[in-house]
Amino acid sequence: MAPYFKANGIYPLFITWKTGLLESIGNQIADYVKGDFAQAGLDPASMRAQGIWDWMRDAIDRGIEKFTRRIVVRGVWTEMKENAQFASDRAVRGYPQQGRVRPGGMVILSKALHDLSKNHALDIHLIGHSAGAILLGHWLDELVKRELPVSSATLYAPACTMEFANRHYGNAHKKGILDKQNLHIHFMDDERELADSVANIYGKSLLYLVSRALEDIHKMPLLGMAAAWDTAHAQTEDGKFNMVQLREIRKWLDFEQGRVNRYVYSKADAKVLTSLNNDVIDLSHGSFDNDINILDATLKRIKNTSELAFPVENLGGF
Numbered sequence: 343m344a345p346y347f348k349a350n351g352i353y354p355l356f357i358t359w360k361t362g363l364l365e366s367i368g369n370q371i372a373d374y375v376k377g378d379f380a381q382a383g384l385d386p387a388s389m390r391a392q393g394i395w396d397w398m399r400d401a402i403d404r405g406i407e408k409f410t411r412r413i414v415v416r417g418v419w420t421e422m423k424e425n426a427q428f429a430s431d432r433a434v435r436g437y438p439q440q441g442r443v444r445p446g447g448m449v450i451l452s453k454a455l456h457d458l459s460k461n462h463a464l465d466i467h468l469i470g471h472s473a474g475a476i477l478l479g480h481w482l483d484e485l486v487k488r489e490l491p492v493s494s495a496t497l498y499a500p501a502c503t504m505e506f507a508n509r510h511y512g513n514a515h516k517k518g519i520l521d522k523q524n525l526h527i528h529f530m531d532d533e534r535e536l537a538d539s540v541a542n543i544y545g546k547s548l549l550y551l552v553s554r555a556l557e558d559i560h561k562m563p564l565l566g567m568a569a570a571w572d573t574a575h576a577q578t579e580d581g582k583f584n585m586v587q588l589r590e591i592r593k594w595l596d597f598e599q600g601r602v603n604r605y606v607y608s609k610a611d612a613k614v615l616t617s618l619n620n621d622v623i624d625l626s627h628g629s630f631d632n633d634i635n636i637l638d639a640t641l642k643r644i645k646n647t648s649e650l651a652f653p654v655e656n657l658g659g660f
Contacts, residue, residue, distance in 0.1 A: 349652035410555040419556040430480040468495040475500030479510035494524040498630035500566040504590040526603040529566045616658040
């Protein structure tokens with residue numbers, strides 16, 4: 343991605359932290375399914391070929407959700423969220439350095455940007471994919487403290503909870519750091535979420551697995567789930583989400599009031615263009631940062647232009 347940012351006059355700073363989330367969870371799920379079915383004398387490959395797997399889809403998914411709620415799998419998600427929070431802590435617990443506390447990496451970055459802003463005009467734009475919404479949400483709290491405004495924030499399939507979004511993104515708007523009209527959220531509709539998979543075994547998207555198995559509350563509404571933006575689910579106890587979280591859904595819908603920018607992808611967008619050579623992949627939770635049209639549109643927003651000097655040509659292969 344970096345060459346497209348730089349060629350269009352945007353300096354990219356990439357923030358990464360090692361999680362191996364999908365690989366770790368996917369491997370553990372695969373081992374669980376293989377072992378469980380082997381004990382019953384069943385072969386998953388044979389079941390797929392005979393159509394039995396699809397017939398048992400919901401039951402298999404419920405079993406996977408129950409398995410992933412165990413401490414080992416769930417702990418991967420919990421640790422990743424903790425790391426995202428620690429990155430914006432001014433005194434990271436458990437990491438003293440020469441007798442003094444050590445700030446997280448995002449705090450160090452904030453100070454550098456604050457110092458830079460004293461002598462240069464600075465526009466800060468945030469882009470986060472999936473769990474990146476959690477990292478950026480915590481960082482907004484630090485930017486509030488330093489009074490560093492954010493010109494825009496773009497989230498692809500955000501994996502944060504509605505409660506988290508209210509606390510961090512809502513607060514950033516309230517404090518004048520991020521105007522909600524400059525918040526852009528891309529996500530799949532509910533039909534596509536239900537057509538996605540994790541490791542080709544769990545028959546729904548990663549966000550469904552997070553919502554139903556990895557968060558502290560079963561059926562937790564997430565910002566990147568289209569169903570959580572549906573007022574019907576905020577007004578009724580229909581079982582889609584845990585009723586103790588209905589207040590958070592209503593709070594978010596009251597806050598955004600149609601002013602947060604939504605881009606919803608459906609069955610019509612089932613194939614994602616990854617290059618100008620017409621290379622395509624399936625629309626999925628992981629496809630957003632491979633979509634040349636989405637990144638092209640994101641860069642145009644940042645540059646406030648209808649035409650980029652250097653359009654995005656190829657995002658395949660990663």
